[in-house]
Amino acid sequence: TSLSQCLNLHDIETLATSKLPHKAWAYYFSAADDLLSKSLNRTVYSRILLRPRIFVDVTKCNTSTTFLSHPVALPFYVSPAAMARLAHPSGEAGIAAACAKYGVAQIISHNASTTPEAIVAAASPTQVFGWQLYVQTNRAASEAMLARIAALPSIKFIVLTLDAPVAGKREHDERTATALSADVVVGSGSGTGAEERAARAEGGVGKALFAGTAMDLTWSATLEWLGRHTNLPIVLKGVQTHEDAVLASRYPGVKGLVLSNHGGRAMDTAPPAVHTLMEIRRYAPGVFERCEVWVDGGVGRGTDVVKALCLGARGVGVGRGVLWGLGAGGVEGVERVFEILKGEVETCMRLLGVERVEELGMRHINARAVERD
Ligand code: FNR
Secondary structure (H helix, E strand, O other), X not given: OOHHHOOOHHHXXXXXXXXXXXXXXXXXXXXXXXXXXXXXXXXXXXXOEEOOOOOOOOOOOEOOEEEOOEEEOOOEEEOOOXXXXXXXXXXXXXXXXXXXXXXXXXXXOOOOOOOHHHHXXXXXXXXXXXXXXXXEOOHHHHHHHHHHHHOOOOEEEEEEEOOOOOOOOEHHHHHOOOOOOOOOOOHXXXXXXXXXXXXXOOOOHHHHHHHHEOOOOOHHHHHHHHHHHOOOOEEEXXXXXXXXXXXXXXXXXXXXXXXXXXXXXXXXXXXXXXXXXXXXXXXXXXXXXXXXXXXXXXXOOHHHHHHHHHOOOOEEEEOHHHHHHHHHHHHHHHHHHHHHHHHHHHHHHHHHOOOEHHHOOHHHEEOHHHHOO
């Protein structure tokens, strides 16, 4: 199979699976316990129906939007995911090059296997990046990383991930422990000892990467500390209830939320982002006025992206899909993923009778089956 024969993201995953070393596959594929949240992330979209309208001129189709007022060409973005160099030597820099070609925003993982300096250098200066932070037990190391990020003008926001103070129990990853090759940078090169830990990743890559992550984070103390060390807008990732969405949206400095269960990799049977989105719509709609709400998890089709936008999401993250693209064909593989998703989003918008993404709303879907969950 070649990339051009891959017509959808399932084909891309199959191709990547056939090419990747077993360890890389196991790390990317894995999710917590019985993979129930991972699987629900996908199936929940299949239970939302679209409501196409007829007799609308759909000659034009504009997929562009803004994330925290930064223009992007497409409403989906690259979710932060660790260790892209397990998929391909170009790693996160390869993803950045593909993003630059398609105008897709990219969130760089705290545990990227390439330094943030090298990643942003692979894209044009106008590309939109975020940087994802796992606060370290060693706060000075996190402060030093935030200072490095402040020196990179392409990085427009900080994404603080909160759903994984510890790694979930990812059994596929644990079963296939292998030492990582020494040239793979771990923890963005933050020098917190993560390199050594990951090289000895006997309990799985996931567990090794989480070894230095702080477990003592709290609303005020952590957000005040972060506010002292960055001037960038803050996005909180891993919000899974409307209660936390309300608390988050009231903190000064917090400009965005990512509703996410970490691709099902943290707590199994945690809700898919779509459920949290519905909860916020029902019990706390004011959240949408106070901050941007982004979602991720299980996005494999353009229709999934459009459905999330209809429910009120501003941005839709793709995690594994991008890693599978990189594994299937390096930079070109990621480009193929974007080409497929862009095509599917455009087709879906046209068939709905919609010209611009901001027109998308509840009137374009029937989500009654999911409302009852
Ligand atoms: C992740 N994710 C993640 N999230 C994060 O905040 N920091 C990280 O370092 C990682 N690392 C990571 C590695 C791998 C291999 C995967 C698959 C995921 C979670 C990621 O940002 C996102 O929430 C999910 O991947 C979205 O689900 P899908 O698109 O993979 O189904």
